[in-house]
Amino acid sequence: MPTASSNFPFILISVSFAVKKLFSLMYSHLSIPLFRRNWKHFQNVLAFLFAIEEINKSSHLLPNLSLGYYLYNALPNNQRTIENTLFLLSGMNQTLPNYNCQAQKQSIAIITGCTPIFSAQIGTLLELYKSPQVTYGPFDPSLSDKSQFSSVYQMAAKESFLVHGIIWLLLQFGWTWVALYVSDDIQGEHFLQDLKTEMIKKGICVDFTEKLPATTGTETLLDFNHMTRIRVSSANVYIIYGDRGSVWNLVWANKFDLILGKVWVMQNLRSAHWRDMFFVVDHMPYLFHGSLLLSNQKKKIPGFEHFLKTLNPYQYPQDILLTELWTDVFHCSLAGSLCMKVGDCPPNSSLEFIPFYLDMMTVFDSNNFIYHAVYMVAQVLHKIFVQKIEIRSPEGEDQTMLLPWQQQPKEYNHQADKYLYAVILFSTQTPESLCSHSCSPGFQKIPQEGRPACCFICVSCTERDISNLTDAEHCFQCAAQEYPNDERTHCLPKPVTYLDFKDALGLSMTCTALWFTVVTAVVLGVFVKHRDTPIVKANNQTLSFILLISLLLCFLCSLLFIGHPNTVTCILQQVTFGLVFTVAVSTVLAKTIIVVLAFKVMKPGRTMRYLLLSGASNSVIPICFLIQLIICGIWLGTSPPFVDTDSHSEPRNLIIMCNKGSLIAFYCVLGYLGLLALGSFTLAFLARNLPDTFNEAKFLTFSMLVFCSVWVTFLPVYQSTKGKFMVAVEVFSILSSSAGLLCCIFAPKCYIILIRPDKNCLKGLKNKGGSRRNRHPKVLLHKSV
Incomplete structure (x- = not known):
């Protein structure tokens, strides 16, 4: 069985025809000492020979023809590479350019590997003769340039699927912070660009990128100053893309304890025999503990395993x-x-029983590519010869003669398997490789200025926002009817709230309103019972009854503000409030006018007496009421109150409330009431020093002071509160102002009627009166009633 030297990283195989011989053998430069041989490369020769034997035994592929071959060393040396190429082109050991001493045995195809550098080096010479070169090394975009390498055909497919496989692996383990080591050549640059493009799409960041010196098979050492970046890097996952020499750089870096505990994601495409390194280097299993090796999905070569098991030198x-x-x-x-x-x-x-570190039974990528490369050449040749036979060549033409340029395999496109599998070399606990730990739901990522996107800080969402995803870019607001939970991870429906009768606040105000209603009714009953007494008559009993009834309605109208709002209550609470308070304040105004007129009667003239005796002051109430009624009518006709929801005042509650509709109309109602109250207070204040027997001027002054103070205080407090507390402020103002009028005006009179009846008579009035000057106005006041 012909062989080639097994101490080289590259194999150059020349395929030729031999009609009389099964194999044509040529050894060249086999003087390298035995201890430097790497028997793993000999497996490529075995795969090649196995394919040759299969084809030559086949009755369907190239029948009646046999394939021969030459085997050449392809040493990692530019001079020896070119020298061996000249041997191939010139024949035997001759290196004469453009001369071939074996014209009858020209090579019709050249199978080369393992690196694109080697294919490119010899391609310059082979292109001169249009000799097809089939490379079983990794895919190199530069070799696809047909303007420069028109006769080079690559068995490997473009390595874009390798990029996707690495990205998938990183995402599976959650590794988003990695470092890259790639070979400093065209292929490494293409790989780097494709990988970084996909990393950006998937949110994976690169801590740093280091270029490995290009090698042609020798173990070129890396500058260790560059390797120190590993020491300061926070990344625990490193992706290496290069050839065998690149891995040796990392092995030497172990001398400095730089890569222990790191995970290295390596690919098995740039060199067919990486895995054999893990057994020939001391402590290599410990060095690459937990590393991952990516490789093509392995397909068995039919019959190759049996061929290896039965192979022996005998x-x-x-x-x-x-x-x-x-x-x-x-x-x-x-x-x-x-x-x-x-x-x-x-x-x-048998090779089946050789030491485990050689592993001659495992089929590698290069074995598959070589096997299929031989079959590709054979299939192209078979097709060409079938065509020549169909065309009926001229007589005497040798059907087996075929020049290299005549059998270019145009349309052939070998597609490598696009599936990857990861070999976990040694099991380990899965490490983390993150620049920043993930932000849990309820937080958002804030990028760190000047750092990659994977480096960020986690900030909690605001009290109105949530994020329900890990590593959320932004928090988002809940709907108006919802609020965030405590963890700010999802939204919860807001409970509906309003000033309810069942609430402590609503219940207390309801009880207060009812209590004052009862008190007002009692006072009204007292005044009705004692309507003929001087103190009731002296202050115009009709106005007193009107005032008590209006105050009773004021207390009751506060109940319209409590409970679940609806359209009817929203309209009634504002209109009723405005009208009944207008009646109450205008009644106080009428009372004040009567007091002033009664004491003005003492002066000469009939006008004051006429106004007093005619009851003109009583017209104040309907006039004031009519004006307020017009304002309320305009309010209801333009923008009436309606039921509304407030989702902002209380973050965790949805408040049902009455919207005023037109705020201008609302403040017009309040302003008009304030104007009436101010007028009443002014008149009462001017009459405060009049004789005080049965004179309520002081009480009217004090009641208006209380009333104005309440509503002046109401405005800023009302504007500063929200939700149901705003309603509570308005109810409190209604109750307190009404209670102020009731207590200040009627409490002293009830005291005299019920406790001191001796003062509620004309005799008491005369005993107390004294001088004529003091008696006359009181009598007139009594008579005016």
Whole structure:
């Protein structure tokens, strides 16, 4: 079995036709010492030979023809690479440019790997002869440039699926803060651009990016000053994209304890034999503990495993390297060998039983690509020869002769598997790799200035906002009828609230209103019973009855403000309040006018006496009432009160309230009442020093002072309160102002009527009167009533 040297990282295979021989063998420059051989690369040769054997045994593919081949070392040295290429083009060991001493055995296709650099180096020479080059290395966009490499065909597909696989893996583990190590070449630059583009879409950030020096198979060491960035980085996940030499850089970095405890996400596409490194380097399992290796989904090569199990040097005694492999691995020699240092190899020895660190039975990406590359060349050749036969070539033409440029495989597009699987090299507890921990629901992310998007701080939502997602960009407000829960993670429906009869506040005000209503009714009853007494008559009993009835209605109208609002109560509470208070205040005004007129009668003239005796002061009430009625009519006709909801005054309650409709109309009603109260207070204040027997001028003055004080205080307090407390302020003002009028005007009179009846008579009046000057006005006042 012909072989090639197994100590090189790259293999250059030349495929040719041999009609008389199954294989055409050529060894070239095999002088590298045995201890430097990497037998893992020999598996690529075995996959190639297995494909050749299958094709040559096939009765459907290239019948009556056999494929031959040459195997060349492809050492990681530019000079040796070009030299071997010239050997291939010139034939045997000759390096004569543009001359081939084996015209009958020209190579019709070149299978190369493992790196795009090597394919590009020899491609310059191969393009001169249009020799097809099929590379089984990773996909390189530069090799797809047909203007420069028109005869290069890549077995690997574009590595965009690798980017998506890495992104998927990062998202699965929640790793959003990573560092990147990529090879400093065109392929690494394309990978970096594609990866960063997808990372931005998925919200993954990069702590730093480091370029690894491009290698051609040698273990070029990285500048350790660059590796110190790992020490200060907060990222625990590192993505490395490069070739075997790039990994060796990280191995050496372990000497500085820089990568222990980190997770390395590596790909298995740039080098077909990364995994063999994990067994040949001391402490490598500990070094890459918990790392992840991404690779193509493996598909078995049919029959290849059986081929490897049954392969042994006894089948191919002419294969020197296969014999050396057995000697090196099994520490034995073949029967009849001149080597007497070790025992004979058993006839049942197999690659299946070699040490685990070699793992010759596992099929790698490069094995698959080489296997399919051979079949691709064979299928193209088969198609070309079928066409030549159908065209009926001229007589004498050798059907097996085919120049390289005549069999360019146009339309062929090998698609590699677009599925990835992650090999967890060594189990470990899943680490975290985050610049900032996730913001739980109820918080929002605030970016940190000058740092990547993954670096942020978490800020709690305001009392009116929520966020129900992890890492929410913004909080959002609940609906007007809802409020946030304590954790601010979801909205809850607001309970409806209003000044209810069942509330402590509403109940107390209801009881107060009813109590004062009863008191007013009692006072009214007392005045009706004692209507013929001097004190009742002296102050115009009709106006007193009107005032008591209006005050009774004022106390009752406060009940309209308590309870669940509806359209009827909203209209009635404002209109009733305005009208009954107008009657009450205008009655006080009428009383004040009568007092003033009674004492003005003493002066000469008939006008004052006429006004007093004619009862003109009683017209004040209907006139004032009519004006207020017009204002209320305009209010109801333009913008009447209505039921409304207040969702802002109390964050966790939905307040049902009566909207005033037109605030201008509302304040016009209050302003008119204030004007009447101010007029009454002014007149009463001017009459405060008149003789006080049965004279209520002082009481009227004090009552108006209380009334004005209440409603002046009401305005700022009403504006500063919200919700049901605003209603409570208005109810309190109604009750307190009404109670002020009741107590200040009628309490002294009830005291005299009930406690001191001796003063409620004309005799008492005369005994107390004294001088004529003091008696005359009181008598006139009594008579005026």
